[in-house]
Amino acid sequence: xxxxxxxxxxxxxxxxxxxxxxxxxxxxxxxxxxxxxxxxxxxxxxxxxxxxxxxxxxxxxxxxxxxxxxxxxxxxxxxxxxxxxxxxxxxxxxxxxxxxxxxxxxxxxxxxxxxxxxxxxxxxxxxxxxxxxxxxxxxxxxxxxxxxxxxxxxxxxxxxxxxxxxxxxxxxxxxxxxxxxxxxxxxxxxxxxxxxxxxxxxxxxxxxxxxxxxxxxxxxxxxxxxxxxxxxxxxxxxxxxxxxxxxxxxxxxxxxxxxxxxxxxxxxxxxxxxxxxxxxxxxxxxxxxxxxxxxxxxxxxxxxxxxxxxxxxxxxxxxxxxxxxxxxxxxxxxxxxxxxxxxxxxxxxxxxxxxxxxxxxxxxxxxxxxxxxxxxxxxxxxxxxxxxxxxxxxxxxxxxxxxxxxxxxxxxxxxxxxxxxxxxxxxxx
Ligand SMILES: [Zn+2]
Numbered sequence: 267x268x269x270x271x272x273x274x275x276x277x278x279x280x281x282x283x284x285x286x287x288x289x290x291x292x293x294x295x296x297x298x299x300x301x302x303x304x305x306x307x308x309x310x311x312x313x314x315x316x317x318x319x320x321x322x323x324x325x326x327x328x329x330x331x332x333x334x335x336x337x338x339x340x341x342x343x344x345x346x347x348x349x350x351x352x353x354x355x356x357x358x359x360x361x362x363x364x365x366x367x368x369x370x371x372x373x374x375x376x377x378x379x380x381x382x383x384x385x386x387x388x389x390x391x392x393x394x395x396x397x398x399x400x401x402x403x404x405x406x407x408x409x410x411x412x413x414x415x416x417x418x419x420x421x422x423x424x425x426x427x428x429x430x431x432x433x434x435x436x437x438x439x440x441x442x443x444x445x446x447x448x449x450x451x452x453x454x455x456x457x458x459x460x461x462x463x464x465x466x467x468x469x470x471x472x473x474x475x476x477x478x479x480x481x482x483x484x485x486x487x488x489x490x491x492x493x494x495x496x497x498x499x500x501x502x503x504x505x506x507x508x509x510x511x512x513x514x515x516x517x518x519x520x521x522x523x524x525x526x527x528x529x530x531x532x533x534x535x536x537x538x539x540x541x542x543x544x545x546x547x548x549x550x551x552x553x554x555x556x557x558x559x560x561x562x563x564x565x566x567x568x569x570x571x572x573x574x575x576x577x578x579x580x581x582x583x584x585x586x587x588x589x590x591x592x593x594x595x596x597x598x599x600x601x602x603x604x605x606x607x608x609x610x611x612x613x614x615x616x617x618x619x620x621x622x623x624x625x626x627x628x629x630x631x632x633x634x635x636x637x638x639x640x641x642x643x644x645x646x647x648x649x650x651x652x653x654x655x656x657x658x659x660x661x662x663x664x665x666x667x668x669x670x671x672x673x674x675x676x677x678x679x680x681x682x683x684x685x686x687x688x689x690x691x692x693x694x695x
Contacts, residue, residue, distance in 0.1 A: 320345050320362050322690055324655060327367035331374055332629035333636075333646035342372055344690035348653045349646075365692060367657050370684055373628050374645050375404030375654025377635035378610045380512075380536050380570040380595035382443070383432060384411035384420045389447040390599040391424075397598055398430045401609040402683030404654040404693075405644055406430055407635075409512055409536065409570075409597075410437035410481030413454075414465035417442075417473065425476055429688060431654075433639065435481035435512045436473075438466045438500040443483070448601065455482060455489035455496040463503040470507045478639045479534070480504040484525060485516030485544070487574075494520045497528055504533070510638070512536055516574065518544050523556040531564030534638055538567040538591060539584055541577035541671050551583040561589075566638050571607040571670070572597030578620070578669045585620055593638060594630040606668045611658070611681045616667050618660075619677030627681075653690030658683060 320343035329352060330337050341356040342349065358364055378401070383394035388411045398406065412420040417436060425432045437443065437454070440462045445452035454460060470477045482500035483489060489496050497513055497520070504511040512534040515525050522544045529535060538546060546557045546567075561567065569576060569591050584591075594617055596602075596610045607613060610631065618627050636645030643651050661680045668674050686693050 318343070318345065318350060319359050320350060320356060322363045322687070322692065323356050323358055323365070324372050324657070324687065325364055325366045325368070327370045327372035327657065329372045329647065330625060330628050331632075331647040332625055333374065333633035334648060336647070337625060342647060342655060344653045344687065347690040349649055349651050349655075351649055352647060363692070367684075369659070371658040371660070373656050373658060374632040374647050375652070375686060375688070376402050376610060376631045376656045377405040377407065377639070377645050378403045378595050378598070378631070379407045379534070379568055379593045379635045379638060380409045380572075380597040381406045382411045382597075382599040383408050384424055384442070387412065387416060387419050387424065388443060389445070389450075390443060390601065392598055392600055392603050394424070394428050394430050394432055397603070397609065398686065400683060401596070401611055402656040402658060402686055403610050404430060404656065404686050404688050406432050407478070407595075407639065408432055408434040410435050410439075410483065410514075411442050413437040413440045413442035414462055414469040415440040417469050421473060421476065429693060433476055433478045433641075435479040436466055436470050436477045437481045438463055438496070438503050439482075440465065446599070446601070451487075453483070453488040453490055455484060456492055458492060458495060458499075461496055461499045463499050463506070466503040467506045470503070470509060477509070478641065479510045479512055480507065481512050481514070483514035483516075484520055485514065486518065487516045488514060491519065494524055494528060497525060501528065510534060510640070512568070514570070515540065515544060522546060523554065526556045526560040526565065529560060529565045532566065532638075534566040534568050534593075535560070536568040536570035536595070536597070537572070537575035539569055539577065539580045540575045541580055545577070545580045547580060547583040547587075551586070553584065553587045553589050557589070566592045568593045568595055568638070569613065570595050570597040571602070571613045572599065573602040573607070574670050576607075576669055577671050578616075578673050578675050581617070581620055585622060590622060590626055591617075591630055593635045594627065595635075606670055611683050612667070615665070615677060615679065615681045616669075616675070618679055618681060619665070619667065619675065653687065655687040656683065657685045
């Protein structure tokens with residue numbers, strides 16, 4: 267039964283005038299008791315706030331964190347290597363390092379879901395730290411540069427030496443992508459004898475802290491005439507380990523549809539906005555049914571720009587259909603770092619200039635990537651998460667962008683990295 271105002275008036279009309287004061291006293295007393303019960307908790311909260319000493323504060327930036335739906339001007343405080351608090355005018359002590367980022371964007375540390383950073387161990391590898399300095403990236407995902415036969419070297423000589431976080435999809439091919447250069451180009455998935463699912467399972471199990479999935483490349487250039495066989499073999503390893511799979515696609519065979527129908531919820535299709543043939547749209551610019559079905563099933567669509575895998579024409583058609591990529595990644599390697607991919611912020615800028623909303627662009631390199639990795643502590647500025655942040659600015663002007671088929675686009679904005687925070691400390695020079 268609900269008691270309304272009328273009932274209360276009716277109830278009070280029966281109380282003699284001389285007792286009304288007592289009734290009021292009673293309610294006041296009740297209120298005080300209630301406050302007294304709550305007071306220690308409130309007091310404790312205030313004390314925690316008072317005691318929180320920040321090691322580092324990013325002051326006054328526009329914080330965009332799609333994982334929390336945050337887009338406002340405030341400070342980000344770091345403590346103990348982690349994000350400690352978002353707020354206005356966070357208190358600084360004498361030992362607190364501070365950086366004024368007024369007029370800049372502060373976003374979670376960028377994740378580039380598709381890179382090749384086995385520098386020195388593979389011909390396509392680039393130096394992760396050099397790349398991240400100019401690209402605003404704090405987490406590089408290496409996608410299959412190493413396979414089970416050479417992952418140990420990647421781990422010891424690159425991953426463990428790097429200030430930038432490196433996680434990896436392990437290639438199902440024994441030596442990963444071992445012959446990818448201007449002069450020697452051999453598809454590692456073409457020779458089925460090199461595919462080693464049992465070894466991949468063993469190496470993935472032994473390196474669960476850094477291996478987050480299984481990689482395979484299929485397509486005329488990566489697997490010759492083997493069709494979907496390498497993909498089916500890679501899926502065995504992915505199923506056995508319970509890890510997601512990232513599948514590369516290039517020219518047919520196999521077709522875009524044949525690849526998609528094999529992918530499971532949570533698996534990633536990279537090079538998703540590639541040019542014809544094997545584009546996600548038909549020649550009339552309609553999104554293929556297989557693409558829509560796969561998205562509904564939970565397949566993740568990643569850009570993976572690279573040297574041959576991103577076309578403005580495809581991207582325009584997809585965006586016109588309201589089909590945004592889940593993640594934007596550079597697929598940076600030795601043959602595309604001097605163009606057309608360049609770096610992650612350039613790849614992001616292309617989408618911004620094609621009309622993708624800024625917050626969606628940021629989500630596509632932060633929280634969405636973290637979801638694909640199943641690492642919710644990344645790609646976010648929630649208190650307690652890894653203390654990584656990227657500071658960006660957006661320049662206005664006329665900027666030339668180029669895709670993999672040589673089409674140029676003039677854009678009116680350019681996203682520029684102004685520095686990164688890694689593990690709660692300023693890292694960018
Ligand atoms: Zn790649």
